[in-house]
Amino acid sequence: MKGIDITRPDKLLLKGIKTLGALGQNLYSDKKSEAKAKAELTFIGKKKMESVQSQLYQFDAKAYTVENDLDDFSFLKEAQGSNISWLNFHGVHDVELLKKVGKAIHLDRLTIRQILDTTQRPKVDEYDDHLFFSVKSIAKNKEEIDVEQLSFVLGSHYAVSFQEEIGDHFDGIRNKLKEGLGFVRKRSSDYLLSQLLDAILDNYFETIDQTNEAISLIEKVVIDDPDKSTLIVLEKHKQNAQTIKKALGPFKEALTNLMNGDSKLIQQTNLKYFRDLGNSASAAMEEIESTLRTLEGLTNICFASQSQKMNETMKVLTTVATIFIPLTFIAGIYGMNFDNMPELHNPNGYFYTWGVMGAIFIAMLIYFKVKKWI
Incomplete structure (x- = not known):
């Protein structure tokens, strides 16, 4: 028996090792490419504007300026005296523009990704030099409820x-800033944020009021004469109310987290405004839950009314059928073709039969009335 030369690896084994090495390299490359793809910043959502528009409002107690469509955001890096800067964007799909803004105010990639992802749940995150706050805003568009994501970044001298x-x-x-009304131009950036959030909450209340007004109109129809179209309208209102509640719940939760935190960017003198926002969000939540209960009640009334109508119809049909059962029985007997039937040869047999059938009909009607079945 010949021995095996271990100094000369088998060619097939070497080929297998090389193949495994190549597979491992490809797998590593694939994972590396996948990780790189995940790290890329991309817009997620429905593009609602062709191009992003920006507006810059800079103000203090004495001055107010406005600029549009900015490209340089380096002014946000440092405070400029007592000036407060409010930079607003319409459109969030321009990734490169958001990167510029992020670089100016030191936003990390996670925060930028959250701004770009319009499907994110509302939240609040605090960092060393800024506060990130995202909410859902609603607006009634004909019979639909439109939901829009709004994101805010709060710094010591900007929003x-x-x-x-x-x-x-x-x-x-904007009108208050322009006309110098209220305290917006006299206070810090966190007060400005509270006013922006308050405007969004006002929109919630307005939309809820519009929904309740529409429900009050259909309520009369539900009580008087509901039909299939009434149920469809009620279901549509119920869907809208659920949409409002779904957007409002995380908004309220984010406000609660902000109030319970100890953010250095929220001044103690302005904390009461955020507490008031939290109370307003709770009131709005109670209002929309009441609306949902009302809609549920109206839906039940609508079903009960339709069931009652069906019962009334079935009662009439059953009464008619019951009355005609004995009459049909009599008619069936005298409809048989037998010769040995005495009544057939009676000259008044026809009238006697009608009399008996009429008496049965009247007797059954009286009986049903006494029993209050009709």
């Missing part, structure tokens, strides 16, 4: 807001 599209949420605040 940056990101909106998916042009809206009128903050028109009142």
Whole structure:
């Protein structure tokens, strides 16, 4: 028997080792490419504007300026005296533009990714030099409820807001800044954030009021004469109310987390405004839950009314059928073709039969009335 030369590896074994090495290298490359792809910043959501628009409002107690469509955001890096800067964006799909903003105010990739992802749940995160706050805003568009994500970044001397599209949420605040009304131009950036959030909550209350007004109109129809179309309308309102509740719940939770925290960016003198926002969010949540209970009750009334109508119909049909059962029985007997039937040869047999059938009919009606079945 010949011995095996261990100094000369088998060619097949070497080929197998090389193949495994190549597979391992490919697997490593694939994982590396996958990790790189995950790290890429991409916009997630529905693009609602062709191009991103920006507006910069800089103000203090004495001065107010406005600039549009900025490209350089380096001014956000350092405070400029007592000036407060509010930078607002309409559109959040421009990744490179958001990177520039992120670089200016030291946003990490996670925060930028959260701004780009419009499907994110509302939340609040605190960092060393800024606060990130994202919420869902709602607006009634005909019979639908539109949901929009808004993100805010709060610094010691600035506030940056990101909106998916042009809206009128903050028109009142812009007017206050322009006219010098209220305390917006006299206080810090955290007060400005509280006013921006308050404007969004006002929009919630307005939408809930509009929904309740529409429900009050259909309530009369439900009580008087509901039909299939009434149920469809009620279901639509119920879906809208659920959408509002789904957006409002995390908003309220984020406000609660902000109030329970000890953020150095929220001044003690302005903390009461955020507490008031939390109370308003709780009130809005109670209001929309009451709306849902009302809709559930109206739906039950609608079903009960339709069931009652069906019962009334079935009662009438059953009464008619019951009355005609003995009459049909009599008619069936005298419809048989037998010769040995005495009544057939009676000259008044026809009238006697009608008399008996009429008496049975009247007797059954009286009986049903006494029993209160009809």
